[in-house]
Amino acid sequence: MGSESSMTLYQVLNRLAYDIFFPEPSTSNFLLKRIKISLAQNTLLLLEASRKSFRDLFLYTRQGSPFRAIFVITT
Numbered sequence: 879m880g881s882e883s884s885m886t887l888y889q890v891l892n893r894l895a896y897d898i899f900f901p902e903p904s905t906s907n908f909l910l911k912r913i914k915i916s917l918a919q920n921t922l923l924l925l926e927a928s929r930k931s932f933r934d935l936f937l938y939t940r941q942g943s944p945f946r947a948i949f950v951i952t953t
Contacts, residue, residue, distance in 0.1 A: 885923060885926075886927060886930070886931070887924075887927040887928060887930070887931040889927070890920060890924050890927040891924075893920060894916050894917070894920045894924065897912065897915070897919065897920070898912050898913055898916050935950065938950070
């Protein structure tokens with residue numbers, strides 16, 4: 879999927895869900911255990927991707943007119 883440091887928020891959420899709903903055969907069959915393992919493996923990636931997405935949205939908003947800021951706030 880790409881290097882872990884450049885993953886987008888969408889990619890991290892996709893990876894998180896994939897680990898839960900489509901586990902490898904050696905993984906536990908218990909849903910709560912799969913959720914716990916997936917969160918443990920992807921929490922730091924999720925935080926980093928969230929910060930990156932926020933930063934990108936902030937820069938996008940600042941580069942535009944006041945109408946762009948209103949558009950971003952309302953959506």
